[in-house]
Amino acid sequence: MECLVPKLTFLSADGTVRAVDGVVGESVMLAAVQNGVPGIIAECGGNASCGTCHVWVADDYIDAVGEPNDTEEDMLDLAVSERRTGSRLSCQIRVTEDLDGLAVEIPPVQP
């Protein structure tokens, strides 16, 4: 049996859609950054310190990605351009096989 490579889809503010392969156990941010998805900046490298990997998770996946921890909660509260229901820091979302097909939207402005 082959291992599932979860596909992650990023929708940019200009309407561009990019699909990249996620690596199970690594973050959604890492998949975006290493493949050069514009708009996911991740200055702090995944430390929940900069807020520049903020995404809006599509409604269908909000439960699957789980809840932010306290630090991320503070970041979302104070550091991102526009907090919505699906707001998450993509560095704090671990890729699992269940997240295959995950769709997120990238805000037009990162902090």
Added chain:
Amino acid sequence: MTLGVLVVGANQAGVQVAVSLREHGYDGPVTMVGAEPHLPYQRPPLSKAFLSGSADLGTLAFRTAAFYEEQGITVLTGTRVEHLALSGEGPAASGTATTDTGRELPFDRLALTVGARPRRLQLPGAELDGVCYLRHADDAIRLRTELESAQTVVVIGGGFIGLEAAAVARMRGKAVTVVEAADRLIARAVAPVVSDFYRGAHERRGTVVRLSASVTALEEGPRGRVGAVVLADGTRLPADVVLVGVGIVPRTELAEQIGASCDGGIVVDRCARTSVPGVVAAGDCTVFPNPMTGEGSVRLESVQNAVSQSKVAAATLLGEDVPYTDVPWFWSDQYDLKLQIAGLNAGHDKVVVRGDREGERFAALYYRRGNLVACDAVNSPADYLTVRKALAQGATIPAERAEDSATPLKTLITTRAVAA
């Protein structure tokens, strides 16, 4: 035909220059050269997640090889530029770089993101096996391996690198001593109240901290390896592994070869321009006007600075005029203590502490002439973010009200007092 941009230094700053050039629509050749054998990677985790074994080098890479190829960015790893010469013809910065393999790389625009090397100990025994530094991935791989068999670790230097590595070693069950020459930890970066907190925090977790202690020699132990660290007062600290974290020295040699002004780093202006027309520099290797006050110059060893300054440098190379205005920020992870710093505290005349030091959640706010200039926040991301936001807006937070921990800082942001 354009010869394109040569970026010397394949690191955080170098990658940002190259990527920003493409983002700005530059379509000429971009070549990035680095001495290390790896594709450019993040350095901060080397003293944190990587050292503790919870991250591997592949996850630290900024971009995949496919990305660089797709973007038309040539990355030459394992290649050191040894000589730079400007031709004096064509565009101002036209010239040729010569590598350690004798290869010639012509360019007509040049970005120096050459970084820094760790300051080495100049003491008897400093070259013994078991004496480690921590700057590059290969240093971290070596230290990680050394730590596997070590029981006793001495860290020379109580700065961020030393303390982060000390925390990892302690969490791996080693007996750890930190030796610092100054009378407090992280003395260049934080106020005494924060230094004292970190001393206590490390001691509570079982590390021995020796301040005002100068090392006179490293002593040979069994099998020709390091065996002990000898202090000026005669104390002999047994050590299976010694980590030296006593700062870095900017690599200015190449800049000097082309006549660029250097003064404890490559001197650049707010647009990342060196004194040589057409040549920019960015990252740890630069000294530049304090971006917050414009007074005095600073050299910032941080991811944020590498990124911000490199964006500015790329814009400058393309003829845009976008001065550096980002608020500096920095972080350090030690144990479960997350330190986040916003702003620059140079020249501060007042420090206000809020929160709970015993509970290891607090923030120190720095003021200069009545205005907020910086914040060190320990396990207090909301305070850090609020200060960062206030500084970015050119606003302040009244010192007398900031002390009240019950009042959220974000409710206190106000316009700045006029500087005296």
